[in-house]
Amino acid sequence: MPKISRPRSCTRCPYQYKYLNLLGNENISSIQNNCMIIHFKRGENIIKQGTDVTHAFYLAQGLVSLFIEGEKRNLILKIKKAGDYIGLQTLFGDLKYRYSVSALEDSMVCMIKSGIFLETSKKNPDFLFEIMRGISLSYNYMYKKIKDINCKQLRGRMADVLLYFSEELYHSKSFEVPMTRKEMAQFASMSMENAVRILSEYKKEGIITVEGRKITILEEEILKRISELG
Amino acid sequence: MPKISRPRSCTRCPYQYKYLNLLGNENISSIQNNCMIIHFKRGENIIKQGTDVTHAFYLAQGLVSLFIEGEKRNLILKIKKAGDYIGLQTLFGDLKYRYSVSALEDSMVCMIKSGIFLETSKKNPDFLFEIMRGISLSYNYMYKKIKDINCKQLRGRMADVLLYFSEELYHSKSFEVPMTRKEMAQFASMSMENAVRILSEYKKEGIITVEGRKITILEEEILKRISELG
DNA sequence: TATAAACATTGATACATATCAATATTATAT
DNA sequence: ATATAATATTGATATGTATCAATGTTTATA
Numbered sequence: 016m017p018k019i020s021r022p023r024s025c026t027r028c029p030y031q032y033k034y035l036n037l038l039g040n041e042n043i044s045s046i047q048n049n050c051m052i053i054h055f056k057r058g059e060n061i062i063k064q065g066t067d068v069t070h071a072f073y074l075a076q077g078l079v080s081l082f083i084e085g086e087k088r089n090l091i092l093k094i095k096k097a098g099d100y101i102g103l104q105t106l107f108g109d110l111k112y113r114y115s116v117s118a119l120e121d122s123m124v125c126m127i128k129s130g131i132f133l134e135t136s137k138k139n140p141d142f143l144f145e146i147m148r149g150i151s152l153s154y155n156y157m158y159k160k161i162k163d164i165n166c167k168q169l170r171g172r173m174a175d176v177l178l179y180f181s182e183e184l185y186h187s188k189s190f191e192v193p194m195t196r197k198e199m200a201q202f203a204s205m206s207m208e209n210a211v212r213i214l215s216e217y218k219k220e221g222i223i224t225v226e227g228r229k230i231t232i233l234e235e236e237i238l239k240r241i242s243e244l245g
Numbered sequence: 246m247p248k249i250s251r252p253r254s255c256t257r258c259p260y261q262y263k264y265l266n267l268l269g270n271e272n273i274s275s276i277q278n279n280c281m282i283i284h285f286k287r288g289e290n291i292i293k294q295g296t297d298v299t300h301a302f303y304l305a306q307g308l309v310s311l312f313i314e315g316e317k318r319n320l321i322l323k324i325k326k327a328g329d330y331i332g333l334q335t336l337f338g339d340l341k342y343r344y345s346v347s348a349l350e351d352s353m354v355c356m357i358k359s360g361i362f363l364e365t366s367k368k369n370p371d372f373l374f375e376i377m378r379g380i381s382l383s384y385n386y387m388y389k390k391i392k393d394i395n396c397k398q399l400r401g402r403m404a405d406v407l408l409y410f411s412e413e414l415y416h417s418k419s420f421e422v423p424m425t426r427k428e429m430a431q432f433a434s435m436s437m438e439n440a441v442r443i444l445s446e447y448k449k450e451g452i453i454t455v456e457g458r459k460i461t462i463l464e465e466e467i468l469k470r471i472s473e474l475g
Numbered sequence: 476t477a478t479a480a481a482c483a484t485t486g487a488t489a490c491a492t493a494t495c496a497a498t499a500t501t502a503t504a505t
Numbered sequence: 506a507t508a509t510a511a512t513a514t515t516g517a518t519a520t521g522t523a524t525c526a527a528t529g530t531t532t533a534t535a
Contacts, residue, residue, distance in 0.1 A: 083388060085396035086475060092391070107374070108381030113388035137374060140367045144337070147373075150380060151338030157387060158313060158343035161322070164394065165434065166315035168521070196483060204395065206523050211484055227483090227531090245316060398491070426513060436493050441514055457501090457513090 018054040022047050022125065030075035031098060032125070034145040042135050049131040055079075055118040062102060062116035071132040072101035077122025078193055082201065083114050091202040092160060093153075094119070094184065094193075104150050106132065119193045164204050167245035172203040173213045174242040177223065181232050189231040248284040252277050252355065260305035261328060262355070264375040272365050279361040285309075285348040292332060292346035298339065301362040302331035307352025308423055312431065313344050321432040322390060323383075324349070324414065324423075334380050336362065349423045394434050397475035402433040403443045404472040407453065411462050419461040 025047040064084045074095055082091040106129055136143040180190050200210035217223045222234045255277040294314045304325055312321040325331055336359055366373040410420050430440035447453045452464045
């Protein structure tokens with residue numbers, strides 16, 4: 016069960032709540048008064064595909080995955096980390112969620128009622144503008160993701176996943192993957208068995224080392240070439 | 246070669262330029278002064294993947310396809326019709342296009358310099374707000390598209406394409422597809438040969454009739470079931 | 476601590492889909 | 506009008522990838 020609390024002071028937010036500095040004090044307190052802080056444990060559902068869009072989310076701490084639930088399989092589109100907003104891209108459409116979000120690590124999330132968020136952003140063009148920038152960037156990410164799914168094959172997609180962890184998320188050639196093999200497979204859009212198989216191949220080929228969830232990239236250049244060639 | 250001209254009066258735009266009514270006269274004339282009207286012929290490129298984002302587009306007349314160019318194949322993500330904006334989803338990120346847009350029919354496009362568009366929208370929250378709504382909706386469409394690609398197989402995806410033409414674009418069970426078989430294949434994310442094959446199958450099964458580009462849906466319910474079952 | 480449940484691994488097999496090939500048809504250009 | 510290229514069609518084949526099955530390993534639970 017998620018633990019719920021209320022923020023003490025959003026003005027002095029210790030989690031660097033983004034773009035809040037662009038708002039006046041009155042707007043910040045309006046957000047604060049309509050904000051809930053919720054703690055999720057690994058595996059818990061933050062957004063459930065098919066439900067109404069009611070809140071904007073800010074991931075103060077933790078790590079979550081955004082994924083589409085399909086009949087046959089899920090597809091993890093994106094990992095969101097501390098400091099990221101969640102759900103802004105579809106906040107303005109007044110619709111139902113087309114994706115789910117769940118916690119990969121214990122996470123702390125600020126939920127702001129969508130109405131308040133919309134009002135505030137309407138009153139503060141600079142704020143809204145930054146939101147739009149974020150949406151544009153995330154759109155570009157989506158295009159890349161679709162392109163990769165459409166063009167690359169298994170080895171290329173798994174290389175992308177490994178490089179994402181190494182370069183984007185952990186900034187290290189050695190890291191502990193924050194998910195199960197099944198989730199890695201969903202992130203790379205393939206079956207779990209093939210995900211395992213390809214990791215084993217890379218291991219045999221001396222490109223990476225694998226010990227459970229601990230992975231080290233030995234031959235980054237080769238991995239990048241595999242990613243580029245697809 | 247695209248033919249270029251300038252708008253006479255955007256205030257009395259005959260093409261129902263969306264949300265312009267939310268702007269004051271001074272803003273409209275600012276847009277008008279920074280707007281070019283361009284005529285594209287079928288097949289011509291409106292936006293080229295990889296180039297800089299410099300303009301917002303409004304499709305006054307015609308029909309265009311938005312697609313991702315891949316090494317092996319292209320993927321048509323969306324058809325845009327008269328009255329649609331193009332390129333807003335990534336206008337605010339100040340980046341390069343991750344997709345291409347080309348004319349399926351002879352089209353007339355208004356190009357507004359991105360800077361002007363951004364300025365105007367910053368000064369007019371209501372306008373910006375409507376833009377955001379559009380982006381949210383189009384995001385939802387993307388999620389659906391990705392889900393379909395990820396989950397459905399050939400027959401289901403081709404059913405989707407046919408139903409899209411019938412229900413969304415032409416509002417008729419009988420229509421002339423605005424593209425080649427190859428493009429239909431790219432729209433349904435499959436090889437051209439399989440696109441043709443599946444159309445032939447549907448024909449043999451009495452679900453549709455096909456004469457060149459002219460297609461008539463005979464058994465809509467069956468097609469819908471194929472689409473749902475994937 | 477025992478026992479079940481979830482997760483991970485590897486090989487064998489089945490299947491969906493792309494690719495190749497041959498040919499017909501239509502559109503475009505000289 | 507004729508040549509040439511683009512488009513469309515169908516069947517045969519190759520290939521990538523999922524699925525199935527068996528087994529080992531780790532994690533959660535009673």
